Amino acid sequence: MTVDKQTTSEPDIERPAGGQPGQRRRRLSVILGFDRFSGLYVWAALILIFSLWVPSLFDTANNARIIAGSQAITAIVAMGLIVPVACGAFDLSIAGTLGVACCTVVWFQANHHGWFLGIIVALLVGLVVGLVNSLIVVRLHVDSFIGTLGMSSILLAGTEWITGGGQIANGISPTFTAIGQNQVLGLPLPVFYMVALAIVLWWLLEYTPVGRYLYGIGGNPQAARLAGIRVGRITTGAFLLSGLVAAFAGVILAAQIGSASPDVGGPYLLPAFSAVFLGATQVFPGRVNVPGTLIAIFLLATGVKGLQLAGAPAYINDLFNGAALIIAVALAARAYASQRKA
């Protein structure tokens, strides 16, 4: 029988304000929450820099509104992605689902079946995609990364089929576009949908048993099983949710731009992943979370917008998001490693 070595933590050591588990030393940086809220500090710094660099263009309320409106869709998709990632699964099909939902609701209107029915079917498509993903991952035991990657390719074929290879923009009802384009208090409606979804998901992840089960499965699937958690069922639910949310985002996008084309979903995949993983280093470090993801999205968007206004070429968006994803995963890996002493 081996005697366990005592870990270095002493029971009486001072813990920093905020009661962060795992912290051992009281540094000024920790008191100010530099690590947990570093994103907010960086965001504030970026705003400051760009306000000085391109003051006339950047520092306007209009600009802020533009950033908020353009990021709402990405934020919605990213938040839907949080749920499967929390339980340890990748969902790479979210962009494809967004695309198919967008094309579906536009197709229904272009063919005179009405936008309401179009919305219902688009959302159902999202659920079906989620269900198929969960069957592939839970029943067939295919790795979620591979399975949803394959799914995303199938969905791309789906959008090509629905649109016939080109753009559809006719027959869109103004009532429908109002959902995406109207403004309240100077902010486009999608911003409010984003906030509502954020509240719901925050509640789900932090204040319900399901949230505990999700993080449990993500933390240690074997222990989760032996703690009576129904891993298959929860994982299925996670995929259903991300599929539904991605479809919802697709519907809102269609309302926002009033058209659909086969590749409409693609540009949303990487920013969503970057935001989710970068968000895992914020607010509740070591686990993917809603507020962290939102901070990450607006941080990235502010950076990109500022650079564009300062004259950077259009591809700065891809560069920024790619770099952010790499940095985010590296930071997240360090956060996980420091919390989990193997």
Added chain:
Amino acid sequence: MTAALTVSGMSKSFAGPRVLDGVSLSIEPGEIRALVGENGSGKSTLIKILAGFHLPDEGSAEVDGQPLHLGDGAASEALGLRFVHQDLGLVNNLDAVDNLALGVGYSSFRGGIRWRQERKQARKALAELGYHFDVRQTVDRLAMSERTAVAVARAMGPRQIAPKVLILDEPTANLPAAEAERLFALARRVADSGVAVVFVSHHFDEVFGLAQSVTVLRDGKLVITRPVAGLTEDGLIELVIGRQLEQVERDAKAAERRAVVLEAEGLGCAVLDNVDFAVHAGEIVGVAGITGSGRDEVARALFGGLDRTGEVKVNGAAVPPMRPDKAMGMGMGLVPAERHANAAFMASTLRENVTVVRPGIHWKGGILRKSPERADVAKWLERLDVRPRKPEFAMADLSGGNQQKVVLARWLRLEPKVLVLDEPTQGVDVGAKSDIHKLVDEAAAQGTAVLVASTDHEELVRLCHRVLVFRRGRIADEISGGRMDHDVITAATIGRDQAGAA
């Protein structure tokens, strides 16, 4: 004739008492020697020293008259020492040909591997050991004895120098009884070719059925090396544990026979075979057995962590297999072995680790109330004396003993009808161990039926009213009352297997 292997005065200590103390032995070519001793007797340390894994404090060794450079695995191999460890060291998704080449290379390689030639050589190597099977099959499709043959063939394979000594570590631990015979034949063939064979074993049928001589170690010292001929089973047990088995007069805990809470009928798993037992309310029943006996399967099979056949009933209601959530719902709780892999959510807080099994207790008005939850958990941390007593700390920050208490709190909080514990004080310090034992006593006193599977026989004696001893998948003995003694349990776990015993 020069001895194949000579060990002189080998000693080693690991920051404390001597684990190996002045051990000397010698083995002749072609001899089959059994190396026998309890856990902690020093036999694995001796093997590891010979393999170059440890450097001894004192002592020397010679292989075929040549001095062995200790502490160097390559030197051991270069002199002709070959090892087959308990896990065999094979890669399951490769075939026999590739496994034989692991670490050795392909002799036919001249710009390209000649597979036909390799397969022929592989078949020949296996045939010399008495095995004929398709060498193109992946190793995970082979029977356990065939896998062991591949491992032995690789160990015996041509290197720079021919093998002189083959050392097998618990070769039949994972073999069903029928296949063990095939392995005996293999060992005899190897010995007939002039190689000395040493095998470490707990199984008496191997010692008596295969070995010509036996070396017994106890507490790091050599007890004796003697021929097997003329030795009785009781005599060997006496050598291993150091004294004669007496009926120890103890004030054994008498179980008040109350209602049966947990029943297992015809329980079967990978190794377990048609096992029946019952646990009464307030009773603490122990499960003992060596590797391969099925002891390590019982806990998970009952709770649903492993697939099983047979019936498990709690208060008469059947528990479906492979459904931990159902077992939980029926009042069962499991504190698994290896908490790092099976029970602990290292990145989560203590509060989350305790409440994960039923977070809904604090569900009110549509949200989980974290303040009452924290207070509830704090109360349990207090009761179990977990240090540091902070519900918001991460599980990874705690020592092993405290982590184990948190896992225990998880289940005690639900007031289970049946509590199953698998190696409950594994990697736990002495203080926490004693605390955990007291908590188990308290749970039983409140009427919980408790089952404890453990390799720590002192723990079983401390806790249990009776102990079920498993051998090769069946219950071979039940120890209670006056026989409740560490050495009696040890002897029972390594006693002679009865083939086909019910």
